[in-house]
Amino acid sequence: MGCRDVVLESDSAVAVNLLNKAVDVPHPLATLLWGCQDYIKKCWGCSIYHVYRECNMVVDRLANLGSCLDLGLCTFQVPPDNIRSSFVDDLCGLCRPWAVV
Structure with a gap:
């Protein structure tokens, strides 16, 4: 899409922490996280x-x-109601x- 600066916000603190730090080899999601981190480090700014x-x-x-x-890509021409x-x-x-439970 040509975007050069992207801000990713997530309500998953665990996911944010995993993507923002180095991942150890024994981590069960290491391969997936390395792929995401490599993509994030491409020629663009991603926070x-x-x-x-x-x-x-x-x-x-x-x-x-x-x-x-x-499953698959779903696009909307107008936002759902x-x-x-x-x-x-x-x-x-x-x-x-x-609410904190």
């Missing part, structure tokens, strides 16, 4: 950060929607309660 899902509900709702779709309201909320910086 990876942890964010709580309450800070980016669009991504959270897209992830939930993705679990119901068929249940995502539009989250988009506006995220742009406005709407605060959401964070």
